[in-house]
Amino acid sequence: MIALLKRDLALATRAGGGFGLAVAFFLILCALVPFGVGPETSALRPIAPGILWVGALLSCLLSLDRIFALDHEDGSLDLLATAPIPLEAVTALKALAHWITTGLPLVVAAPVFGILLHLPGQATGWLIVSLLIGTPALSMLGAFGAAITVGLRRGGLLLSLLVLPLYIPTLIFGTEIIRRGAEGGDPTTPILFLAGITAGVMALVPFAAAAALRVNLR
Numbered sequence: 001m002i003a004l005l006k007r008d009l010a011l012a013t014r015a016g017g018g019f020g021l022a023v024a025f026f027l028i029l030c031a032l033v034p035f036g037v038g039p040e041t042s043a044l045r046p047i048a049p050g051i052l053w054v055g056a057l058l059s060c061l062l063s064l065d066r067i068f069a070l071d072h073e074d075g076s077l078d079l080l081a082t083a084p085i086p087l088e089a090v091t092a093l094k095a096l097a098h099w100i101t102t103g104l105p106l107v108v109a110a111p112v113f114g115i116l117l118h119l120p121g122q123a124t125g126w127l128i129v130s131l132l133i134g135t136p137a138l139s140m141l142g143a144f145g146a147a148i149t150v151g152l153r154r155g156g157l158l159l160s161l162l163v164l165p166l167y168i169p170t171l172i173f174g175t176e177i178i179r180r181g182a183e184g185g186d187p188t189t190p191i192l193f194l195a196g197i198t199a200g201v202m203a204l205v206p207f208a209a210a211a212a213l214r215v216n217l218r
Helices: 002-014 019-037 041-061 066-074 076-081 087-116 121-149 156-182 188-216
Strands: none
Touching (some): 019 087, 041 121, 041 156, 066 076, 066 121, 076 087, 076 188, 087 121
16 A cells, blocks of 8 residues: 555656646735735735635645546556455545645645735644645545546546535635634634544545446446
8 A cells, every 4th residue: 555655646746746736826826816906915814814725725626637547547547446455545545645745735835825915923823724634635525526537538627516516615614714813713613623524524535436436447
């Protein structure tokens, strides 16, 4: 399983959809917002939590279609389906590789990009916490969407349409954590909700994604 994780990390990096692309998109989005709404602190500060989370969410979407696509193209996915490793574990490992190459860099870069949006300093820690808790759910739900659309031509748009509605609860509670942190409130409740969503996704979605892969590989 460790060898499979290393292989997926190498493939994600070499395919050009890893570390640099998501962070670059995130940076562009955060840099463009001040041009659209104005550079005033009073205009940017209230919307900073939502913009940062929307940026992280859209950045995760960029490489979702590659989670299974490369393995499907070279026939590796058929071998993985018949390997001793359960297909549910394969799906979870691929989601983990996607998070390491996409979600984790966003967590590291987000505090820096928050400066562009005049995010209050006391909210920076809560930004990191919310992304650390919430982005694994984005990768796992993305793996589910990728499993449904694997093998489809131009399935990227369909994948986005399938996954985006599933991202909404994570987006709501992730943004609420930062907003309460910025206002000096207690973010415990949205943290618990977000952690519950992520735990539920990590527990249930690998089975749904594996079932979708089995149907598509028949």
